[in-house]
Amino acid sequence: MARGHRTHKVTVIGSGNWGTTVAKLVAESTREHPDVFEEDVQMWVYEENVTIAKDSPHYAAVGDQPQKLTSIINTCHENAKYLPGIKLPSNVVANPSIQDAVKDSSILIFNFPHEFIANILKQIKGHILPYARGISCIKGVTVTDHNVELICEYIGETLGIYCGALSGANIASEIANEEWCETTIAYNTPPGDLRASNGAAPNDNGGEHKDSHGQISKIKLTPLPQNYPPLGHEEFYKLFSRPYFTVSMVSDVVGVSLGGALKNIVAIACGFVEGHGWNMTAKTAVMRRGMLEIIAFAREFFPETIEEKTLWEESAGWGDMIVSCTAARNWRYSKMAVERGVTVQEIERTELNGQKLQGISTSREVSSFLRARGAEQNYPLFLAVDGILDGKVKVEDIPKLFRK
Numbered sequence: 451m452a453r454g455h456r457t458h459k460v461t462v463i464g465s466g467n468w469g470t471t472v473a474k475l476v477a478e479s480t481r482e483h484p485d486v487f488e489e490d491v492q493m494w495v496y497e498e499n500v501t502i503a504k505d506s507p508h509y510a511a512v513g514d515q516p517q518k519l520t521s522i523i524n525t526c527h528e529n530a531k532y533l534p535g536i537k538l539p540s541n542v543v544a545n546p547s548i549q550d551a552v553k554d555s556s557i558l559i560f561n562f563p564h565e566f567i568a569n570i571l572k573q574i575k576g577h578i579l580p581y582a583r584g585i586s587c588i589k590g591v592t593v594t595d596h597n598v599e600l601i602c603e604y605i606g607e608t609l610g611i612y613c614g615a616l617s618g619a620n621i622a623s624e625i626a627n628e629e630w631c632e633t634t635i636a637y638n639t640p641p642g643d644l645r646a647s648n649g650a651a652p653n654d655n656g657g658e659h660k661d662s663h664g665q666i667s668k669i670k671l672t673p674l675p676q677n678y679p680p681l682g683h684e685e686f687y688k689l690f691s692r693p694y695f696t697v698s699m700v701s702d703v704v705g706v707s708l709g710g711a712l713k714n715i716v717a718i719a720c721g722f723v724e725g726h727g728w729n730m731t732a733k734t735a736v737m738r739r740g741m742l743e744i745i746a747f748a749r750e751f752f753p754e755t756i757e758e759k760t761l762w763e764e765s766a767g768w769g770d771m772i773v774s775c776t777a778a779r780n781w782r783y784s785k786m787a788v789e790r791g792v793t794v795q796e797i798e799r800t801e802l803n804g805q806k807l808q809g810i811s812t813s814r815e816v817s818s819f820l821r822a823r824g825a826e827q828n829y830p831l832f833l834a835v836d837g838i839l840d841g842k843v844k845v846e847d848i849p850k851l852f853r854k
Contacts, residue, residue: 725788
């Protein structure tokens with residue numbers, strides 16, 4: 451090994467069911483690759499008091515008294531609130547201090563509800579390694595009337611680092627139970643990080659890299675020091691790949707990010723259709739139309755870098771679309787709303803315990819963005835979902851969209 455050889459410390463920022471699941475699988479991998487990664491994986495946990503369920507195997511040791519969630523995770527190796535019944539590797543270390551959790555970590559994995567992103571990034575900015583690299587497991591885009599920004603790119607620009615994206619046909623509870631599935635990771639290795647071992651000789655380009663529009667990013671990256679192992683497709687594959695979690699590495703952050711965000715609008719449409727009583731063939735028509743509109747959106751607003759094959763061939767494309775439209779909660783609760791004759795917003799209030807459906811906010815933001823450009827008529831399915839959410843369009847009007 452080179453003098454002063456370092457290995458990559460990994461931190462997972464977030465500890466819900468998906469965040470804890472990702473911490474589990476990467477902690478298994480860090481143990482298997484000690485030449486690349488530090489064994490312990492930090493997991494930032496929003497601290498709260500939790501009472502162990504009486505049917506838990508840990509109840510006898512803990513009893514009825516509320517315990518700090520971090521203490522339960524580190525003692526019992528189980529996230530008793532958000533991922534109960536799943537044994538975590540002992541090298542997952544729950545940490546209630548976000549600044550301490552990210553300290554000296556060269557790999558940051560972001561995994562929390564996207565509405566908290568600005569506040570969380572504010573807390574860690576200035577407390578991370580300048581050459582840290584990230585992977586965002588947060589599905590979504592930040593949309594205003596003026597701009598569409600990928601979540602991974604927003605993270606990177608806010609923190610002054612490079613950040614890739616993970617998205618796919620993934621259901622946290624199934625992965626936690628080690629039921630096989632696949633995912634897609636988009637990571638476009640910054641030129642300054644390239645080595646002979648992962649694609650090129652060192653590139654002294656002042657930290658330049660290209661953004662999602664193919665332009666030189668305004669963020670000048672600090673190159674990864676030479677005494678660290680390289681960070682590219684091979685290393686992230688090692689970190690995330692498990693026998694039950696098949697990873698496909700690509701460089702198309704636009705395709706992976708847009709697929710993960712916009713399919714939630716289509717999933718709501720499929721829930722409306724099924725709740726109305728129409729069958730699988732009708733839902734398939736909506737999925738097909740939805741994918742065409744996602745691709746059209748990518749072509750129109752990210753023409754410089756989109757690779758359409760990502761959406762057709764990868765788990766982050768059609769795979770995620772199918773799961774989201776047949777098994778995930780945007781589909782489930784929009785279906786429930788139509789069946790009960792109430793709004794989706796009412797279902798959010800009564801069924802989701804304060805949580806929000808990502809598809810609703812994405813639909814509203816995307817429709818507003820399209821209207822601001824006079825482009826809404828090119829996206830009739832997106833527009834219909836927004837209209838149904840507002841009570842201005844009826845579900846039974848959806849077939850009219852398919853008539854030219």
